[in-house]
Amino acid sequence: MPQIITQIANKMHISWQKELANVVTDPKELLELVSIDANKYLQHFKARQLFPVRVPRPFIDKMIKGDINDPLLKQVMPLNNEFLVTDGFSTDPLEEHDTVAKGLLHKYKHRVLMIVKAGCAINCRYCFRRHFPYQDNSPSKADWQEALTYIAEHTEINEVIFSGGDPLMANDEHLRWLVEQIENISHIKRLRIHTRLPVVIPQRVTLALVNVLKSSRLKATIVLHINHPNEINTELDDALAPLISARIPLFNQSVLLKGINDDAQILSALSEKLFDSGIQPYYLHMFDKVQGVAHFEVEEQTAINIVNETMAILPGFLMPKLVREIAGEANKTPINLT
Numbered sequence: 001m002p003q004i005i006t007q008i009a010n011k012m013h014i015s016w017q018k019e020l021a022n023v024v025t026d027p028k029e030l031l032e033l034v035s036i037d038a039n040k041y042l043q044h045f046k047a048r049q050l051f052p053v054r055v056p057r058p059f060i061d062k063m064i065k066g067d068i069n070d071p072l073l074k075q076v077m078p079l080n081n082e083f084l085v086t087d088g089f090s091t092d093p094l095e096e097h098d099t100v101a102k103g104l105l106h107k108y109k110h111r112v113l114m115i116v117k118a119g120c121a122i123n124c125r126y127c128f129r130r131h132f133p134y135q136d137n138s139p140s141k142a143d144w145q146e147a148l149t150y151i152a153e154h155t156e157i158n159e160v161i162f163s164g165g166d167p168l169m170a171n172d173e174h175l176r177w178l179v180e181q182i183e184n185i186s187h188i189k190r191l192r193i194h195t196r197l198p199v200v201i202p203q204r205v206t207l208a209l210v211n212v213l214k215s216s217r218l219k220a221t222i223v224l225h226i227n228h229p230n231e232i233n234t235e236l237d238d239a240l241a242p243l244i245s246a247r248i249p250l251f252n253q254s255v256l257l258k259g260i261n262d263d264a265q266i267l268s269a270l271s272e273k274l275f276d277s278g279i280q281p282y283y284l285h286m287f288d289k290v291q292g293v294a295h296f297e298v299e300e301q302t303a304i305n306i307v308n309e310t311m312a313i314l315p316g317f318l319m320p321k322l323v324r325e326i327a328g329e330a331n332k333t334p335i336n337l338t
């Protein structure tokens with residue numbers, strides 16, 4: 001036991017940048033790390049040509065060893081099903097190609113979504129942005145400046161949402177600069193950060209990041225992306241503690257995924273665990289119909305049944321809202337549960 005504690009302590013001393021440089025990109029290595037015979041799954045590996053494999057090691061540590069159906073492994077394991085072309089699925093289901101400035105999407109009247117950084121620490125196979133042309137929208141500081149000018153000129157905007165990719169892929173100094181620029185735009189009241197990075201590399205919650213958010217005049221919130229209770233462990237709790245102490249509200253959004261969390265017991269366990277960790281369940285997203293990942297789809301009626309079952313287990317304040325994003329709609333569309 002003392003040896004395990006020492007190993008965990010040592011891991012927490014690895015910087016987030018080192019973890020990032022050390023992500024697993026080879027599916028064979030991924031399977032070997034979770035004690036699965038990779039030779040049985042070689043036929044699936046070519047799906048990495050469609051979307052590269054990227055899995056940080058702290059995320060792999062949370063997987064159940066020897067289980068090919070582990071719910072965390074299934075989120076990152078390439079499958080040859082990804083080559084199937086399915087009617088009704090597209091490469092840009094939310095039509096996010098309409099940027100108003102490089103890396104800036106203005107889908108909602110009062111909010112803008114700023115692609116602070118292209119790319120993520122982890123590549124989730126179901127990602128609705130897996131075909132997004134990140135290389136054309138990878139913003140530089142000059143692009144950020146163009147986006148800031150747009151935000152300053154549009155006084156109806158009161159909230160900036162940092163997105164990506166994952167915005168926490170930007171380093172703390174760059175984030176500090178960006179937050180300061182946004183603070184100088186008087187009509188912006190709130191800053192929201194959508195990120196999965198603390199879940200997959202908990203060391204990303206640095207003191208410098210907490211200080212930037214804590215000392216800002218903007219009301220900062222963080223929306224995490226956690227799909228399964230096994231993604232929450234003591235390392236994540238420890239990483240989030242300084243944000244909670246700094247009174248930065250933490251929310252969670254999940255995606256309803258077949259074979260991963262399409263079950264009332266799993267969803268209720270997730271909400272309970274989120275709340276124990278100081279995170280408020282917020283949205284449960286219907287899957288976005290992105291080409292190549294139809295095998296994750298949960299039909300709408302099945303989703304409604306699962307959510308109704310979950311509501312019978314959980315108190316109302318732990319129920320995330322079941323929603324779907326529809327291209328061109330001004331906000332997320334709640335799913336009618338009756």
Ligand code: SF4
Nearest residue numbers: 120122123124127196
């Ligand atoms: S973290 Fe989010 S944006 Fe990045 S690959 Fe996963 S689902 Fe997509």
